[in-house]
Amino acid sequence: MRVRGKGFKEAISVSEALKIVLDNIRELKTEKVSLDKAHGRVLARDIIANIDVPPFDRAAMDGYAVRAKDTFYADEEHPVELKIKGYIAAGDSKRIEIGEKECVGIATGAPLPKGANAVVMVEFTEREGRKVKVYRPVAPGENVMPAGSDIMRGELVIRKGTLLSPRETALLASLGLSEVEVYGKPKVAIISTGNEIISPGKKLEFGKIYDINARALYDEVIENGGAPTFLGIVEDDPDKLREKIKRALDSFDVILTSGGTSAGVGDISYRIIDELGDPGVIVHGVAIKPGKPTVIGVVNGKPIFGLPGYPTSCLIIFNVFVAPLLRNLSGLPERKRKKIKARTSMRIYSAKGRREYVLVNLVGGYDGSYSAYPILSGSGAITTLAYADGYIEVPERVEYVDKDETVNVTLLSDSIRLAELTIIGSHCIGVDIALSLLGPLQSKVINVGSSGGLMAAKRGECDIAGCHLVDENGEYNIPFIRKFGLENKVYLVRGYRREQGFVIASGNPKGIRGIEDILRDDVSFINRNAGSGTRILFDLELQKLAKDLGEKLENLTRRIKGYEIEAKTHSAVAAAVAYGRADVGLAIRTVAEQYGLDFIPIKDEQYDFVIPKEKYEKNSVQRFLKVLKSEEFRDKLSEIPGLIPTDETGNIIHFPE
Amino acid sequence: MRVRGKGFKEAISVSEALKIVLDNIRELKTEKVSLDKAHGRVLARDIIANIDVPPFDRAAMDGYAVRAKDTFYADEEHPVELKIKGYIAAGDSKRIEIGEKECVGIATGAPLPKGANAVVMVEFTEREGRKVKVYRPVAPGENVMPAGSDIMRGELVIRKGTLLSPRETALLASLGLSEVEVYGKPKVAIISTGNEIISPGKKLEFGKIYDINARALYDEVIENGGAPTFLGIVEDDPDKLREKIKRALDSFDVILTSGGTSAGVGDISYRIIDELGDPGVIVHGVAIKPGKPTVIGVVNGKPIFGLPGYPTSCLIIFNVFVAPLLRNLSGLPERKRKKIKARTSMRIYSAKGRREYVLVNLVGGYDGSYSAYPILSGSGAITTLAYADGYIEVPERVEYVDKDETVNVTLLSDSIRLAELTIIGSHCIGVDIALSLLGPLQSKVINVGSSGGLMAAKRGECDIAGCHLVDENGEYNIPFIRKFGLENKVYLVRGYRREQGFVIASGNPKGIRGIEDILRDDVSFINRNAGSGTRILFDLELQKLAKDLGEKLENLTRRIKGYEIEAKTHSAVAAAVAYGRADVGLAIRTVAEQYGLDFIPIKDEQYDFVIPKEKYEKNSVQRFLKVLKSEEFRDKLSEIPGLIPTDETGNIIHFPE
Numbered sequence A, B: 001m002r003v004r005g006k007g008f009k010e011a012i013s014v015s016e017a018l019k020i021v022l023d024n025i026r027e028l029k030t031e032k033v034s035l036d037k038a039h040g041r042v043l044a045r046d047i048i049a050n051i052d053v054p055p056f057d058r059a060a061m062d063g064y065a066v067r068a069k070d071t072f073y074a075d076e077e078h079p080v081e082l083k084i085k086g087y088i089a090a091g092d093s094k095r096i097e098i099g100e101k102e103c104v105g106i107a108t109g110a111p112l113p114k115g116a117n118a119v120v121m122v123e124f125t126e127r128e129g130r131k132v133k134v135y136r137p138v139a140p141g142e143n144v145m146p147a148g149s150d151i152m153r154g155e156l157v158i159r160k161g162t163l164l165s166p167r168e169t170a171l172l173a174s175l176g177l178s179e180v181e182v183y184g185k186p187k188v189a190i191i192s193t194g195n196e197i198i199s200p201g202k203k204l205e206f207g208k209i210y211d212i213n214a215r216a217l218y219d220e221v222i223e224n225g226g227a228p229t230f231l232g233i234v235e236d237d238p239d240k241l242r243e244k245i246k247r248a249l250d251s252f253d254v255i256l257t258s259g260g261t262s263a264g265v266g267d268i269s270y271r272i273i274d275e276l277g278d279p280g281v282i283v284h285g286v287a288i289k290p291g292k293p294t295v296i297g298v299v300n301g302k303p304i305f306g307l308p309g310y311p312t313s314c315l316i317i318f319n320v321f322v323a324p325l326l327r328n329l330s331g332l333p334e335r336k337r338k339k340i341k342a343r344t345s346m347r348i349y350s351a352k353g354r355r356e357y358v359l360v361n362l363v364g365g366y367d368g369s370y371s372a373y374p375i376l377s378g379s380g381a382i383t384t385l386a387y388a389d390g391y392i393e394v395p396e397r398v399e400y401v402d403k404d405e406t407v408n409v410t411l412l413s414d415s416i417r418l419a420e421l422t423i424i425g426s427h428c429i430g431v432d433i434a435l436s437l438l439g440p441l442q443s444k445v446i447n448v449g450s451s452g453g454l455m456a457a458k459r460g461e462c463d464i465a466g467c468h469l470v471d472e473n474g475e476y477n478i479p480f481i482r483k484f485g486l487e488n489k490v491y492l493v494r495g496y497r498r499e500q501g502f503v504i505a506s507g508n509p510k511g512i513r514g515i516e517d518i519l520r521d522d523v524s525f526i527n528r529n530a531g532s533g534t535r536i537l538f539d540l541e542l543q544k545l546a547k548d549l550g551e552k553l554e555n556l557t558r559r560i561k562g563y564e565i566e567a568k569t570h571s572a573v574a575a576a577v578a579y580g581r582a583d584v585g586l587a588i589r590t591v592a593e594q595y596g597l598d599f600i601p602i603k604d605e606q607y608d609f610v611i612p613k614e615k616y617e618k619n620s621v622q623r624f625l626k627v628l629k630s631e632e633f634r635d636k637l638s639e640i641p642g643l644i645p646t647d648e649t650g651n652i653i654h655f656p657e
Helices: A014-023 A166-174 A213-223 A238-251 A269-276 A311-330 A382-386 A429-437 A449-458 A478-483 A515-519 A533-549 A553-559 A570-578 A589-594 A619-629 A631-638 B014-023 B166-174 B213-223 B238-251 B269-276 B311-330 B382-386 B429-437 B449-459 B478-483 B515-519 B533-549 B553-559 B570-578 B589-594 B619-628 B631-638
Strands: A031-034 A063-066 A080-088 A102-106 A118-121 A125-128 A131-134 A156-158 A179-182 A187-193 A227-234 A254-258 A279-284 A295-299 A302-307 A339-344 A355-364 A370-374 A390-394 A406-411 A421-425 A443-447 A465-467 A490-504 A525-528 A584-588 A598-612 A652-654 B031-034 B063-066 B080-088 B102-106 B118-121 B125-128 B131-134 B156-158 B179-182 B187-193 B227-234 B254-258 B279-284 B295-299 B302-307 B339-344 B355-364 B370-374 B390-394 B406-411 B421-425 B443-447 B465-467 B490-504 B525-528 B584-588 B598-612 B652-654
Touching: A014 A279, A014 A295, A014 A311, A063 A080, A063 A131, A102 A131, A156 A166, A166 B213, A166 B311, A166 B382, A187 A213, A187 A238, A213 A227, A213 A254, A213 A311, A213 B166, A227 A238, A238 A254, A238 A269, A254 A311, A269 A279, A269 A295, A269 A302, A302 A311, A311 A355, A311 A382, A311 B166, A339 A355, A355 A421, A355 A443, A370 A390, A370 A406, A382 B166, A421 A429, A421 A449, A421 A619, A429 A443, A429 A490, A429 A619, A429 A631, A449 A465, A449 A478, A449 A533, A449 A598, A478 A490, A478 A652, A490 A570, A490 A589, A490 A619, A515 A533, A525 A533, A525 A570, A533 A553, A533 A584, A533 A598, A570 A584, A570 A589, A584 A589, A589 A598, A619 A631, B014 B279, B014 B295, B014 B311, B063 B080, B063 B131, B102 B131, B156 B166, B187 B213, B187 B238, B213 B227, B213 B254, B213 B311, B227 B238, B238 B254, B238 B269, B238 B302, B254 B311, B269 B279, B269 B295, B269 B302, B302 B311, B311 B355, B311 B382, B339 B355, B355 B421, B355 B443, B370 B390, B370 B406, B421 B429, B421 B449, B421 B619, B429 B443, B429 B490, B429 B619, B429 B631, B449 B465, B449 B478, B449 B533, B449 B598, B478 B490, B478 B652, B490 B570, B490 B589, B490 B619, B515 B533, B525 B533, B525 B570, B533 B553, B533 B584, B533 B598, B570 B584, B570 B589, B584 B589, B589 B598, B619 B631
Parallel strands: A080 A102, A187 A227, A187 A254, A254 A302, A339 A370, A421 A443, A421 A465, A525 A584, B080 B102, B187 B227, B187 B254, B254 B302, B339 B370, B421 B443, B421 B465, B525 B584
Antiparallel strands: A031 A179, A063 A102, A063 A118, A080 A131, A125 A131, A279 A295, A295 A302, A339 A406, A355 A370, A355 A390, A390 A406, A465 A598, A490 A584, A490 A598, A490 A652, B031 B179, B063 B102, B063 B118, B080 B131, B125 B131, B279 B295, B295 B302, B339 B406, B355 B370, B355 B390, B390 B406, B465 B598, B490 B584, B490 B598, B490 B652
């Protein structure tokens, strides 16, 4: 075992750290569980059959149990007549014996009488009182399931180490076992630390955030074969945390804390773990990104993990170090995540000397290939991990992965599959409504603005691109299909009209009447992302204003406070205004109403859907188009202020030529 | 809805039956569950963020919260001096405001004071009393996680229909939700029927078999999103079964019975379901194999399935009809099983006009291709399903699938993976011992006899082939490597010696002294499968006897009662003798001792391991070879009567040339 020094100076490699962890674990006791609870557990001993299955020669058909040789000369013309010596039903324990030219009526599942070695199906017989005529011969063994033919006594039925699925529990039941010895489930204590952390369900006071890690760790522990217990949130107080961990050591096999691991002011986990017993901290600082300030200790043979507080970091470290440990303890095989080859959508710089886990979104292009879009929101955001499809593992020695390189993307969850319907482009609540009417469907909506949507459509990476792009003549979308070279590659389906305008605080405290007020010193603006339809609209309006004022456009944009701050969605614009982070933004009326804000209409625009020719026949796309034409969609859309369905909604207005 | 007539005459297609079932289901009520119990459930409503995450601009580093523009001209030579107005720890709700040239000490996770828009890391500062020197500029927003940057209020966070993995429960926690609305879990009643059925754990009386289906269905219901309850075993008594189903209809959403569905004597499920209410039976007889006599009914809007009693049939029908229904009710997506392309190892005849599910074992050959070996043990055996790797779905119109055709094999379980170590060949308990010493490993042992093992080794389908083949000169194995053309393709590793001999009942009641007694009229024999080493040994001994007697070999084999009855393993031979099904068989001493039988030694033979060149470096193979050479293996082997390790055990005695 390697005991590491204090501080981060000696960050060790991921594989070295993993080895240290696995070298330090102590095996758990196995336990006997009732067969009712065996499903999902891992067998701790080989199962040797203690009985034959079936335990007797068993009739496989309804009919007559016979001596096969008595029937050898039977046919339709010359039935053989046998004397019926009785009847054996399934479950009967009668011990009848038959001799020459004798038989016994028998039900499927019943034990064959002594002397019999075959069953004639009832269809090929005719009963007459105490006798039966047999019209077909049977071979020895016909319609009989011999004792032990399914499982033979002494056979090795299931090997130690097998994960018990219903197929294995069925085997155990067939042997009559009512309990089974399985690997123990490691008892895992989960402790959250931090003064700012409160539990979900509590009132959110200023300065506090909800505890994400406890929930995620708890459910991850279950998925990795452990039995989790949440011990609550501990303040950043060394004495309280020490006391909590100390008590946890009495009753649990593994202890997870999260938060409090940075080397700065809040760092207490490290010191506490190191003081609690021998060997104390065995790993402090791993050459990994995210999650470098991880602390791993062992006290009384029990591992203690000080996980990072940032949720994405915390869960990545859990998966790299804790999950393999829990699986090892509980006998589960390594979690084999699915991998997919993908093309990187941009150059990805990596932390040199650290193994980096780059979270990505995957979208499928033509030929079934995938593009991986790195998620740039950082390890402090839970959405970085939660919205990711998978990750790219960039080794320590690699400085960057180039654009269009082929990489392996490890998918993050078996239960989260690639979307059946991918919508990339401009964000609109109308899309959410359409999706909600689609019924259960794995969909993925990536809001990158209208131009991004058209690019994705060109590469075949989306099924549908929502789009509202206007040219200098006020014409919507069709000019842009030409501009992007998509005339013979896409359908354009008419969506609906939307009211665009300025979103301002209720009561209009800043007295904003139009675009010229946005230039004012005392007015702050929230912009939309470049390439979005709304941004293009705003820039066109600004151009008009620049012309009117005889000024350069750059001069105007420089004067606008917040021009460079880009929100990705209409809602984000409204929220920024609602919470006072900006005085005004351009967005659709819908969100102004949602947030109780005032609205100054600027223009009705046309929101349409671009569909790549190759995606048009997809079932999910057809379902989406059907929804667009439905009465239900029109009704729901009309209820939303600022969204206006028309007679053309759902019509194809451009075909691939 | 199509109501089908009585009897099997109108068996309908699988897709038609599936449609009828899904058309008849009634949606369940959704339910609110605490977030603690949400993992694995399916969201019944879209989740819209009701707060910003984080809820305030949050420091991402320990340091000083500043107005970025105050730092713009700072560098190592010319630090900027700021006045410290206080300190904000994580969780603090202090509302400090800073002005020009002011700052606040701040901890990671703490809310930024009003006026600040960036954090300078503590590493780039130097504190002097109430002042701090800043040695680096920071840009606006640097080291700050803005309010709503992770999740923005009003954002659609998780869509209805999403299966909640830890990543989603983490999102729900981040929003502070303590409960969540999910699809209901269908409450499923499970009833076993049949006089012969008893529960595992009870004493096995003659004529009874253990209930397999209840266990398997219970655990399958869990895997498919339902909440199972086992209502016990009901005798083949219409009144009792009617009463049981009637009561189940009061409290459960779906009712599964198994057994009692054939059209013969025991058929009661059909009549009862049809009498209980409207519409009663909606499907009786499906064009499927196995599982044709399936009954599906609906009473009071609740589906009732009368599943076949044969365990493999029962589980296939469950997976074809019940699993999709349960998943639909519980909101789970369709179970997408992994598919693998494989080459059929033989021609497979299929039931014409019925969709057939042919269970197969998969073994990987060279080039990563797979061969599918159909499992021929029938639907009455649980091992048919439990030992299968997957199944081939043969459509209604297909009469047979030819040998070496490429087919899609659907894998049966995510949790049961392809073996890391595949051993095909002669059965020996020594192999089981070696495997038990290997530690956790997914292995597959297919006992097909020595010759079958050599063929599999030739095709690269096994990692190891256990082999004990003797030629006319008494030489073991090496001559056969030449005969099979494997000289430069395999390693031969020395195994151990085994005592072969005749296994007879304890006390030798039939007075058997040698091979000539097997010819006696009053002696029955149990043979081994053709191609097995033991069979070859027996046939060589028989040849010698024929020579001695001056008789033709065929005459001798014809005289032996049971010569054509082939057991696949040594244990099977011993069991046949032990339970009186045969008087004598040829097997190793090991099994004779196990079953308390007498043993007449015939010959010591050499049991060795053949390893294809390409498999030799495999980690699992190397682990196996290491075990062969271990003291532990020798010790364990020596404890087994009839197995004799030698100094050569584990040595390579033939290299690929």
